[in-house]
Amino acid sequence: MTTVDAQSETAQSDLPPETEAVRGSPMARLAPGADNPWVGRLIFVAFAVGLWLLPVIVTDPTRVREWAQYLCYAMIAVGVDIVWGYGGMLALGQGVFFGLGAYCMGMYLTLENVPAGSKLPSFMSLYGNYHALPWLWRPFQNFWVAAALSVLVPIVAAALLGLLVFRRRVRGPYFALLTQATALVFSLILIGNLPLTAGFNGLTGFNQIFGRSKYEADTNEWLYHISAIGLMVVVGVALWIVHSRYGKLLVATRDSEDRVRFLGYDPALVKTVAFAISAGMAGLAGAFAAPVIGIVAPNQFTVLPSILMVCWVAVGGRGTLWGAVVGALLINWGGTRVSEARPDDWTYIQGLVFVVVLAWAPGGLMGLGRSVLNKVRQLSDRSPKDSGAAVSAPTPTALDGLEPAQ
Secondary structure: OOHHHHHHHHHHHHOOOOOOOOOOOHHHHHOOOOOOHHHHHHHHHHHHHHHHHHHHHOOOHHHHHHHHHHHHHHHHHHHHHHHHHHOOOOOOOHHHHHHHHHHHHHHHHHHHOOOOOOOOOHHHHHHOOOOOOOOOOHHHHOHHHHHHHHHHHHHHHHHHHHHHHHOOOOOOHHHHHHHHHHHHHHHHHHHHOHHHHOHHHOEOOOOEEOOEEOOOOOHHHHHHHHHHHHHHHHHHHHHHHHOOHHHHHHHHHHHOHHHHHHOOOOHHHHHHHHHHHHHHHHHHHHHHHHHHHOOEOHHHOOHHHHHHHHHHHHHHOOOOOHHHHHHHHHHHHHHHHHHHHOOOOHHHHHHHHHHHHHHHOOOHHHHHHHHHHHHHHHHHHOOOOOOOOOOOOOOOOOOOOOOOOO
C-alpha cells in the first residue's frame, strides 16, 4: 500500500459517521431498495408529468401564473441546496444572481415593448439625458443574447467572487455575512442608478412577451409550461451533478476540507464550481421569472428574499434536492393562500414554521418522512426471537471511492 493510499484510508476512517448526502439518493434513504436508478428515473418522470398536467387541475389563469412563479423559486432552491446542502456553504445572497438573470431578461422585454417611433424606454427619457440607447443595454436587443447572458453573467460573477473568497479560506458565518452584504450592495446599486435601471420602480410594462400579448387567454399557461421545462432541466442537471464523481468530491469537501486538500484536490476550486453552478440556476430562474412576475425591481433581490430562499431549502430538507423543490413550492403556495385569507398573520406563521422546523425537524420534511419510514421498518423487522444485538453495516463516507488527485 502506498503512502497516499494509507492516508486516504485513514481519512475515510476519521470522517464523521453522520455524512448524509453520500448514503445514496434521497429516495434510497427513504425506502429500502429505492436506490435502484430506475426508481429515481420513474420518480423524475412522474414529477414531470404531474407538473405538465397541473394546469388541467388549476384552471384559473391567475393561479396558473402563480404556480409558474413558484416553479421559478424552486429552481433557485435547487441551486441553494447544491451550494449549502451538498457543499456546506451557507449563501445568503442568492438574490444577487436571481436579480442578474431577471434584469438581463427584463432589459430585453423592456426593449421589446418600446413604442414604435421611440428609441428609448420611457424611464430613460424621464429620468436621464440619454439620446441613444446606452451601451450596456445594446446587447439585450437580441433575445438569444439576453437569454445566454441571464445565465453567464451570474456564473461569471459567482466564479470571480468565489475564487476571491475561497482562496482566502473564508467560510462559515463569514462567508454567509459576505454574501448577505453582496445582496445589500447589489440592491443599492440598482436603486442608485435611476436613469439606467429605473431605480426603485424597476422594469415593468411587459405587455408583449416574446411576441405574444400578455392578455391572450393562453399566455399564462404557456409561461407555466416554459417554467416547468426550466425546472425539470435544473433538477435533471442537479441530480446528475450530485451523483457524479464531482458530487462526491463536493460532499467530501464539505465534511473535511483539510483532508480533501491533503489528497491533492483544491477545495477552493471545488467550492467555486458549486457556487457558480448555483448562481447559474438562480440566473436562469430570474430569466423565467421576469415575464412571469411582470416586473423586475430591486426589492425582489435584497437581503430578506435571499434569506427566504435558504429557508425554503431548510423546510424541504437540506441535501435532498427533491426536498428543496417541495419546500419552495409548499412555502410559496402556502404564503399566497394564507396571506389572501389573513394578510396580517402570514409573516408570523412563516416565522413560526421556520422556527419549528429548525428546532424540532432539522432534516426538514424529507427528514421527517425518512424518520417515520425508518420507524415503520424497525417495527416490521423486529422479531420476538431476536435476542442478540444487531450488527450494523459500516457507514459509507464522503471519501469512499475517491482517488487521490493525479
